[in-house]
Amino acid sequence: MAVVRTSTANLASVQTALQRLGCEVRFTDDPRAVLRARRLVLPGVGAFAAAQKAVSARGLEDALRRRIERRHPTLAVCLGMQLMAQGSEEAPGVPGLGVLNGVARCFPAGQRVPQMGWNRVTPAPDCRIVPHGFACFANSYRLGADEWMAASEATAGADDHRGGRAVGGRDRDEWLPAWSEYGGRFLAAVESGAVVGCQFHPELSGAYGRALLSRWLDE
Amino acid sequence: MTEPTGLPVRVIPCLDVRDGRVVKGVSFRQLADQGDPALLAADYEEQGADEVVVLDVSATIEKRGARLATIRAVRAALSVPLTAGGGVGQAEDGDLLLKAGADKVAVNTAAVRRPALLSDLAARFGSQCVVIAIDAARARGVTAGVTAPDDGHARYEVVVRSGGERTGIDAVEWAKQAVALGAGEVLLTSVDRDGTKRGYELELIRRVRAAVSVPIIASGGAESPRHMADAVRAGADAVLAASIFHQAQRTVNEVKEALRELRIPVRLSVP
Numbered sequence: 234m235a236v237v238r239t240s241t242a243n244l245a246s247v248q249t250a251l252q253r254l255g256c257e258v259r260f261t262d263d264p265r266a267v268l269r270a271r272r273l274v275l276p277g278v279g280a281f282a283a284a285q286k287a288v289s290a291r292g293l294e295d296a297l298r299r300r301i302e303r304r305h306p307t308l309a310v311c312l313g314m315q316l317m318a319q320g321s322e323e324a325p326g327v328p329g330l331g332v333l334n335g336v337a338r339c340f341p342a343g344q345r346v347p348q349m350g351w352n353r354v355t356p357a358p359d360c361r362i363v364p365h366g367f368a369c370f371a372n373s374y375r376l377g378a379d380e381w382m383a384a385s386e387a388t389a390g391a392d393d394h395r396g397g398r399a400v401g402g403r404d405r406d407e408w409l410p411a412w413s414e415y416g417g418r419f420l421a422a423v424e425s426g427a428v429v430g431c432q433f434h435p436e437l438s439g440a441y442g443r444a445l446l447s448r449w450l451d452e
Numbered sequence: 453m454t455e456p457t458g459l460p461v462r463v464i465p466c467l468d469v470r471d472g473r474v475v476k477g478v479s480f481r482q483l484a485d486q487g488d489p490a491l492l493a494a495d496y497e498e499q500g501a502d503e504v505v506v507l508d509v510s511a512t513i514e515k516r517g518a519r520l521a522t523i524r525a526v527r528a529a530l531s532v533p534l535t536a537g538g539g540v541g542q543a544e545d546g547d548l549l550l551k552a553g554a555d556k557v558a559v560n561t562a563a564v565r566r567p568a569l570l571s572d573l574a575a576r577f578g579s580q581c582v583v584i585a586i587d588a589a590r591a592r593g594v595t596a597g598v599t600a601p602d603d604g605h606a607r608y609e610v611v612v613r614s615g616g617e618r619t620g621i622d623a624v625e626w627a628k629q630a631v632a633l634g635a636g637e638v639l640l641t642s643v644d645r646d647g648t649k650r651g652y653e654l655e656l657i658r659r660v661r662a663a664v665s666v667p668i669i670a671s672g673g674a675e676s677p678r679h680m681a682d683a684v685r686a687g688a689d690a691v692l693a694a695s696i697f698h699q700a701q702r703t704v705n706e707v708k709e710a711l712r713e714l715r716i717p718v719r720l721s722v723p
Contacts, residue, residue, distance in 0.1 A: 243581070245553035249528050279578040347580045347636050349667045350459040350689065351502055351719045367460070367719045369502075369533060371555070371580040415457070437555060439497060439531045439721065 235261045235270035237297075239277050239287040239313070247276045247310065250436035254446055268296040272450070273305070277312025281337070281374070282324035284312045294330060301332045304426035308449055314423070314430035315374060319384070323374050333408065333423060333430065334384035337374045344416035346373040354421040354433070354441075356411035362448045363411040363422045366441040368433035370413075370421075375432055378418035381410070427452035457667075460719040461711065462502035462690035463680070463704055464669060465697055467492055468509045468538075472518045475509065477694040481703070489522050490529040496697070497532050499704035500721045504530060505558070505639075505692060508538030509614075516545075520552045527553025537585055537639075543572040550577060558583040558639055561612040564619060564626070567633055574634025583669075584635035587611045588623035588656055589643040608656050611643050624659045631664045638668045639692065645673030649695070652679055654686040661687025677710035684716050 234256040236247060248258050251274070261267060275297065277284045288294060301307055301317065309317055318329045321337035329337075340346050348370045356363040385408075413421035413432075422431045429449055435442035468476035473487040481499075483491055493504045506526055508519045523536050536549040537558030546557040557577075563569050563584060573582045588608040608623035627638055640660055642653030652673045660668060670688035674680055680691040696702060702710075708718040 243550055243555060243577075245524075245527055245551065246534075246555060249553065250531060253528075253531075278581065279576075345457045345665055345667060345689070347666070348457075348459070349580065349637060350457075350462050352459055367721075371533070373580070415459070434533075437531065437533050442531060 234258050234272045234274070235266055236274045236276060237267060237288070237293065237313075238262045239275070239284050243278050244276060246434070246436045247274060250442070250446060254443070254450060256450070262291040262293070264292050264296040267293050268300055271306065273300065273307045275307065275309040275313035275316065277310065277316065278371075279312065280323065281312065281315060281321040281329075282327050284316055285324070285327050285329065288316065298330050298332055301330070301428050304428050306427040306449070306452055307429070308435075308446075309428075309430040310436070311372060311432060311434055314432050315376070317423075317430050318376055321374055333376070333381075334388055335376050335381040336384075337376055338380060339374055340419075341416040348372055348375075348415050351438075352413045352415060352421070352433070354411050354413050356422070356424075357409045360409045360411055360424055362424045362429050362445060362452065363409075363431075364441060364444050364448070366444075368413075368421065368431070368435065368438040368441055368445075370415075370433045372432060375415075376420040378412065378420065381420055456684075457689060458717070459689070460502075460717045461680075461684050461688075462669075463500070463708055463711070463718065464503045464505055464535075464690055464692045465496045465501050465704065466505040466507060466671070466692050466694045468507050468694070469519070469522055470509050472522050478698050490525040493526045493534075494529040496704060497530055499697075500708055500719075501532060501704045502690070502719060503533040503535065505535045505537065506554075507558075508536070510539065516548075520548055523549055523552040523554050535583055535639075537583070543569060543576065546573050546582075547576070550581060556581050556583050556637070558585040560585040560587065563630065563635075564610060564612050564621065567629060570630055570633040570635050574636070579634050579636030579666075582635050583637045583639050584627070584630035585639040585641065586623055586627055586630070586660075587615060587641045587643050588653070589615075589618065590653075607659065615643050615646075623656070624663050627660045628663050631666050635666065637666055638664060640668055640670055640688075641692075642672040646671075647695075648673055649675030651675070652683040652686070652688070652691075654682055657683055657686040657688050677707050677714060680707070681711060681714040681716050 317333040411422040536554035667689040670683040671692040
């Protein structure tokens with residue numbers, strides 16, 4: 234099990250959570266290891282720009298993009314999930330990996346930020362990894378439902394094979410959403426095959442998080 | 453921003469640790485070792501705790517190595533957020549605690565002495581890792597329960613060095629400044645109420661709630677779920693407690709069930 238050493242990440246909780254589930258964890262910032270690892274975790278806390286810089290300084294973008302596109306077991310956590318998107322309002326002009334549609338934006342004005350605490354996660358019916366339940370969040374930015382769906386429609390519209398947005402998980406490329414509500418609906422997590430992105434911290438979400446991690450490890 | 457967020461209210465046990473042993477916050481439950489921080493923290497998680505705070509109350513800074521070992525041990529046993537506080541003097545201390553496994557670092561006296569500590573920590577680790585712990589006492593001449601006219605004088609002042617020193621600094625203004633500098637959360641303790649078991653200082657919570665938009669954790673005075681419910685209605689997003697879980701002999705889940713009865717939204721992990 235490889236964990237990307239993004240310099241802003243709090244690595245200890247991720248490491249102990251995985252070790253508790255019997256994984257041998259090694260930290261890496263080598264592009265080949267990132268591409269070839271049997272399983273990979275992309276953690277992240279802190280600022281989008283700093284995390285993106287840590288990834289690009291080590292030449293990891295292509296490796297990450299490729300393994301995500303091939304649906305090799307990959308778990309992106311918090312900032313790691315935001316890095317999968319096209320970018321973040323927190324750092325205008327700084328590109329994300331672009332494997333997920335949409336730009337991460339701050340919660341609407343008037344909403345208490347950061348979102349600190351436990352919130353209900355409702356996965357799409359065909360989700361196999363993300364369970365129903367409460368997960369622990371600590372974030373000010375997120376992929377809003379409208380933003381993500383609009384960006385996904387735009388992409389789907391450009392494809393040949395399907396008119397509308399497909400529902401369900403038969404298409405291996407399809408991202409299945411898991412929703413949460415905080416000043417409106419937002420993406421708590423996405424999954425597609427063995428790739429999962431979580432806006433929350435599964436390693437800090439008690440039994441719920443352990444269930445998610447176990448299911449991911451079984452993929 | 454005084455509207456509640458809709459998130460379940462967080463119930464957070466606090467462990468005071470000295471030289472690697474828990475001195476306050478022990479559980480009434482049967483545990484192999486009542487003084488072991490990791491065992492206790494894990495038990496609290498099992499009881500339904502949303503987070504755990506570990507406060508170092510060691511007398512001297514020589515014990516720094518021991519406190520990191522404590523945080524490592526607690527981290528290995530805990531799958532919910534962990535906040536480390538007590539004697540955090542420099543950004544370097546915060547760095548070591550986060551590396552050892554804390555998710556958040558609470559700073560108190562050192563931030564009052566040098567407020568830039570908050571922006572240092574926030575810049576390095578992000579505001580969500582930085583908690584400003586404020587101990588507040590009623591300013592001299594202020595009577596509890598009497599709403600004085602707003603004459604411009606501070607109603608609550610900041611107290612530092614574990615309650616030993618009044619600073620004359622307006623606690624509400626300090627909270628505003630701390631958040632502006634990068635604190636992502638306020639851990640608000642009433643010095644007057646702490647240990648009294650007569651409930652939290654609601655006026656203090658209300659005033660800080662009206663002044664800052666980040667989450668507020670109420671501390672000091674909790675003896676019952678009713679006290680906690682009052683604190684939430686005054687604007688707290690979370691409640692910190694120690695003796696209710698020891699002396700009142702209630703589990704975290706029992707307290708949460710009582711909160712639910714009082715129509716306070718909580719996360720119930722045990723069905």
